[in-house]
Amino acid sequence: MKRFLLITVVAILILVIYNYPKLNILAGYSAKNTASSIFIGGRSLIFTDTTDNNFSPVDLATDKVDFESKVASSSAFGLLTRRAIYREGLGAVLTLNKSDENASYLIPKRTAVDHNISFPFGNAAQKDTVFKNIDYEKLKQTVSSIFGVDQSRAVLVLYKDQIIAEKYADGFDKESRLLGWSMTKSVMSTVFGVLQHQNKINISNRAPIASWQKDVRKNITIHNLLQMNSGLEWDENYDEISDATKMLFLERDMTKMQEEKPLTGTTNASWNYSSGTSNLLSKILRKQFVSHQAYLDFWYSDFIDKIGMNSMVVEADLSGNYVASSYAWATARDWAKFGLLYLHNGSWNGEQLFTKDWVTYITTPTPGSNGTYGAQFWLNSQQQLKDVPKNMYFADGYQGQRVYVLPDQDVVVVRFGLAGFEENRFLKGILESIQ
Template sequence: MKMLKRILLLLFVTIILLVFFNYPKLNILAGYSAKNMASSVFVAHRSLEFTDKTDNNFSPVNLADDSVDRENKIATSSAFGLLTRKAIYREGLGTVLTLIEADETASYLSPKRLKEDTITPYPYGNAPQKDTLFENVNYAKLNETVSSVFGRNQTRAVVVIYKDQIIAEKYADGFTKDSKILGWSMTKSVLSTVYGVMQYQKKINVYDKAPIDSWQNDERKNITIHNLLQMNSGLEWDENYDEISDATKMLFLERDMTKAQENKPLTGEMNTSWNYSSGTSNLLSGIARNQFKTHQEYLDYWYTNLIDKIGMNSMVLETDLAGNYVASSYAWATPRDWGKFGLLYLHKGYWNGEQVFAKDWVTYVTQPTPGSNGTYGAQFWLNAEGQFKDVPKNMFFADGYQGQRVYILPDQDLVIVRMALSWMEENEFLKGVLESIQ
């Protein structure tokens, strides 16, 4: 009997210790599941069942129990009944994880949006495009190449745009041209573009020192906005999504995500220590906020001067609880609208008769960051060292978690969008598309 009691006591203590040491991970598990579920249901208009079967079906997120309150627009996720997280929908701002009960009823501002153009053909509006057949395009080979990345590669959408014309387009079951898909870290490239617009309008100078009050009495005062855009500030940051890290704590536990990177010390040297950091992107969102007199102006600017201006009317940029755009991770849009974003860069900021950002901004974002081995520019990824060996070295792209990509190929007048649930080796895919165009 004494032996049984000891065994039960040991088992009890073991369970307590396991819960104690893993409780923070439960917060991330339930937080991810609730946030992703809320956005999938209330932003992308998918069902709970579809989201659980697809987006939230990987370990350990699939261990969470999800429920949706459609009337109040709340998604709830429970981790083994030990910890529960809620995410709420706010009109115009997408969804956000709550931290306290009062967050569910707190007031908020929403961005003012420009009216959608349903008369002008795609890409400059949202009416059907004027179909053109190009004699130099091998459509059979192109469609075969596009089809090859569906199925086992978990591709959800591919759009190929050549000379402003969609020449190939395919969607997985459950998705259409009107389906909003999360771009994850492609949002960083949207952030960079906002800075390009502000630079063009002389609202900011990216070579100025970062205007962060808390840095003014230490060596961080010399960090420039340029250093931040290139993720080359030397600031400490742990971008690890498999553990409790700076990135996961920011996305799932912070009210104001713009502060997470601000509070980090220097651990490297400015302009030589490249370190990929979602915290840096959100810090830049906070710096952008401070360029405007009111929060409403900040919310409106991203849409009226960039997103809606180029007809990306499907896009929803989600904010944190403090109302800052989560520029590291949370932009939703249709694949066609992601294609418009690529076209804006293909045309060097010129859009339907108007210069949105300076032509040399493209040169700026594609300048390799010191220390990145030619793979990174200013919140864009590069092929400068030919890691895609069969693709031109001047190709650059927006890149997001699980294989969200917008490839921009200037010499070929080509934009390729791929949205997916998993990464894959994309050199052969891109090579196939290029070989389809003689």
């Protein structure tokens, strides 16, 4: 019996030790998502646990929230607990030690919301127009078709700068902030476009990474990174412990992991989707400014708030870098403004934020991507969505977060939810609604 008990204890210890890193990431995901959902998204703990965190194995964590301190904690079977804090202006972040909770930090300066100018150039009510060429009943049916089983939370359709369809699931409305996940990559790319237009950066230049200057990586350009075509090693896998999960849930500075990876492919010929690359690009952006405060402010002052995306919050890591791979929140209406900026080739209410050449750039297929990827945007150049125009392009996030831009049709479509949906059928229905 003693031998049996000893063997059992040893087996349990081995099991715990082997799975401890997984439990660390599991609890980390739950704590971070809980803090963001409640303090940015404005949701309750019950709602978050029964929807956003209700999938295996994250649903095994036990979540608690301290509303006064704005801290969320998640326990994995009582074996370990991870904590995430909310920082005004910077969103939620996982802590690595107790001192992180009391550390000082800079916050971005924001512009006041314009409630005088009508949507989309302001946030006052839009001047509604009834378009005779739109079959509103078919449009309504198409939009409604991806709610319910498809778990959509928000859908918005813009046509000629006007909202022609807008629907929300129970518990959500036009004021609800929604997480874009990897659509944040497209937001980050746009910051480069703004800087390029201001002649403050040249994306053809070599990436300004000091640690690369004495090896073959010194030839990697900013352009290569924007196209995710650097040839750097990276494992983007969310089903197990990988580069991506370690970066998001274990790192203080999320820009470092990709920087430290070796070259395993051929630069400009080896496309590899990498959230690490997007965060490295965030570091490169930070290097363009004389101070950390200037870096934090620029994203908003010269782009996000400039187009009235005042609800947007781009979350930062513990080192103060915007997490460009994954963590931008905004209302569906503000995400629609993002698409509209591209539909208007960088012009916003008479001001040029970036040029039409930038739109051409981000929609040019990356070598090796089979025509599916541009510069932090996804493409339909090979008509993967067979009933949708080839020149449609979109920002893409986990679980089907989308901002579609359809230039020829003067249409922007926004969709948020918790599960995938039939994109081709959905977009086809919208296009057929507009004669």
